[in-house]
Amino acid sequence: MKKSNVKSELLKGFIDTIPLGLSASIYGVVYGVLAGKAGLSIWETIAMSCIVFAGASQMTAVQMIALGSSGVSIIITVFIINLRHFLLGASIAPYLRHESTGMKLLNAFLMTDESYAVTYSHYQSDPPTGKYFLGSGINIYILWGLSGAVGYFFGNIISSQLSYIFDFAFVAAFLGMLVPMIKGLPVLVAVLTSAIVSLLGSRFIPGKWYIIVAAIVASLAGYIASELKGSSKSEVNNRGGVQCED
Amino acid sequence: MRISILLIILGAGLATYLTRFPLMVISGNRxxxxxxxxxxxxxxxxxxxxxxxxxxxxxxxxxxxxxxxxxxxxxxxxxxxxxxxxxxxxxxxxxxxxxxxxxxxx
Structure with missing residues (x-):
């Protein structure tokens, strides 16, 4: 019964990813709104979606551009946000050992939390193929790019006035990503530490480097909290790395 | 497109890809x-x-x-x-x- 036709695998991956693709589109629209508010042009907004192709990173990058952060600090911040991709890559690589390096490199570029989740669960019951992962990634890539452009134009219509109110869109969007990540006391410790360090740091640390300082200090605080709490239970939660939105 | 923004986008894209491809290509079952x-x-x-x-x-x-x-x-x-x-x-x-x-x- 398990016939793996090359073309249908690609299409299957694409179709299976539609539900998660649509939910990623909502993030895409919000990204587009934030990019427009940060002063990016439509082409810059689309170029970022096509080249960076990572949700939380892009929203962080445009917010840092709006704050006037240095390019170097933006790139470093994006890098550390994306470190969790190592987890996704390590977890799915064993299924793709038979694929060509080109296919692996392409799949790596298109890998998101969403396509990873759909593909990983597919591989548990069906023969793993690079084409399925590719179809899944292409789905997210197209919907992500389009929804960013839609958000950009939508944001231009609504946000020309009442800027104090619509500035809050960024806070609300980040709370929408952040709150579902708080799944235990250690994460809460990390969040509170980051809040305190970033508030103090934004006053006493030059430039926008407080973002990176707060991220590192708070991650260590969360880690220490989870070690103190005792390990066995929380380690299970951290496997797989699908818990944060991309 | 402003060159400063383009450089940030390219840098951020490279930084992101650097986290995506190494374990996908190198690791077998590590x-x-x-x-x-x-x-x-x-x-x-x-x-x-x-x-x-x-x-x-x-x-x-x-x-x-x-x-x-x-x-x-x-x-x-x-x-x-x-x-x-x-x-x-x-x-x-x-x-x-x-x-x-x-x-x-x-």
């Missing part, structure tokens, strides 16, 4: 150490918080905990809605609506 995986799981919430905390609490460079800072109450409302709805669109729209209402009331 696992990341659980300790490192645990540490990494805190990074995203830490970064997101470091961006919004100053936006919520600072007004003209000073920490403003007064009631006139409507972002604080609106953030609490938005966080509660995010917790129960787990839906981005609902969260953003109700967040904006709560700021608008609070500005009108306060």
């Amino acid at each position: 696992e990341i150490s659980p300790k490192l995986a645990k540490l990494m799981s805190f990074i995203a919430p830490a970064v997101l918080t470091s961006l919004i905390a100053p936006a919520i609490f600072l007004r003209e460079g000073r920490i403003d905990l007064s009631l006139s800072n409507s972002y604080i109450i609106a953030s609490v409302i938005t966080a509660i809605i995010a917790y129960f709805s787990k839906n981005m669109l609902v969260t953003v729209i109700s967040g904006i609506a709560s700021v608008a209402v609070l500005m009108y009331i306060l």
Whole structure:
């Protein structure tokens, strides 16, 4: 019964990813709104979606551009946000050992939390193929790019006035990503530490480097909290790395 | 397209790809150490918080905990809605609506 036709695998991956693709589109629209508010042009907004192709990173990058952060600090911040991709890559690589390096490199570029989740669960019951992962990634890539452009134009219509109110869109969007990540006391410790360090740091640390300082200090605080709490239970939660939105 | 923005986009794209491809290509069945995986799981919430905390609490460079800072109450409302709805669109729209209402009331 398990016939793996090359073309249908690609299409299957694409179709299976539609539900998660649509939910990623909502993030895409919000990204587009934030990019427009940060002063990016439509082409810059689309170029970022096509080249960076990572949700939380892009929203962080445009917010840092709006704050006037240095390019170097933006790139470093994006890098550390994306470190969790190592987890996704390590977890799915064993299924793709038979694929060509080109296919692996392409799949790596298109890998998101969403396509990873759909593909990983597919591989548990069906023969793993690079084409399925590719179809899944292409789905997210197209919907992500389009929804960013839609958000950009939508944001231009609504946000020309009442800027104090619509500035809050960024806070609300980040709370929408952040709150579902708080799944235990250690994460809460990390969040509170980051809040305190970033508030103090934004006053006493030059430039926008407080973002990176707060991220590192708070991650260590969360880690220490989870070690103190005792390990066995929380380690299970951290496997797989699908818990944060991309 | 501004060259400075283009450089940021290219740099951020490269930084992102550097996290995506190495383990996909190199590792056969290697696992990341659980300790490192645990540490990494805190990074995203830490970064997101470091961006919004100053936006919520600072007004003209000073920490403003007064009631006139409507972002604080609106953030609490938005966080509660995010917790129960787990839906981005609902969260953003109700967040904006709560700021608008609070500005009108306060």
